[in-house]
Amino acid sequence: MYLGNVSLLKMIITSEVKPSPYLAPYIRSYNYREFDTEGQDVTKPKHAVHEIAMHFFFEGLPVKLTDPATGHILKTGKRSGVSGMYSKLVGTMTFNGCYSFFEIAFMPHGFESLFGIPAGEILDKIVWSEEIFDHSIDELHEQLFDCGTVEEMCRITDSFLLCRLHRQKHIHNKNRINHVMHSIIRQKGSIHIDALASEVNMSVRNFERLFLQHLSIPAKLFCCITRFNHALDLKLRNDHLTWTQVAHHTGYFDHMHLIKDFRKFSGEAPSVLLKETPLLIESYIS
Secondary structure (H helix, E strand, O other): OOOOOHHHOOOEEEEEEOOOHHHOOOEEEEEEEEEEOOOOOEEEEOOOEOOOEEEEEEEOOOOEEEOOOOOOEEEEOOOEEEEOOEOOOOOEEEEOOEEEEEEEEEOOOHHHHHHOOOHHHHOOOEEEHHHHOOHHHHHHHHHHHOOOOHHHHHHHHHHHHHHHHHHOOOOHHHHHHHHHHHHHHHOOOOOOHHHHHHHOOOOHHHHHHHHHHHHOOOHHHHHHHHHHHHHHHHHHHOOOOOHHHHHHHOOOOOHHHHHHHHHHHHOOOHHHHHHHOOOOOEEEOO
16 A cells, blocks of 8 residues: 655555465455544545555544545545545545545456446445445445454455355456456566457457456556556665666656656656655554
8 A cells, every 4th residue: 555645654564464365366355444634634636546446444534535637535534435446546535634444356247247237337436335335245344343353354255256156157368368357467567469359369359359358448548557556566675776666667658758648647757646645654464
């Protein structure tokens, strides 16, 4: 998790746990986080991202989501919700206080596979739970709140999601696209569209059509967003690397190519974004 003005925080304490092997094709990880802003407003830019996440807040709520261009408040925080994939900067989230929350990080097609809600319906959106789910999500939230350990939270979530998985009827002609999305993530976005189409024995035109139909964004855009997030993560975790070195390690043609993508997906040049999203101060305890 990247928070602007993170130097105000003592530390973000994170537990990251893998799901049940049966859920691994759909869930990247479960994450439990705690942090304290010590009375200061702390901001997190909601830049382009290639995965969907569900959040359950136990202590503290996000203060607000604001439009970075106008400053208008787009949303105020609630106890649980879903962050869709973002194809652009959708706003800036503000936090203030003591926080603890549990997060389910989905694989790109995992949310639709488990809940039957197409990724395109929540693209570039933060949606509160009551807008798209029945009371079963509220019940899950209460169960998670009552847990004594992170391991117990993960077991309860595994059980809940496995039940959801067993209810769904999968559309077999989408399996090839799901396979391709896993390939894009493994390659961190540095892969050509013709290679992806060849991987699933499709023409480039048919592959691009089916990918867009399935995920509501073009395959090339999904690759670019994945690569952008990989580049940002690499820099945040390795401050000694120059942006030119980051560009080289993440498959960009050159430094200017990287700058162009950062402006497109975060609204800022890399150096400016880094001032708003300082170096990661996160302690992983599991």
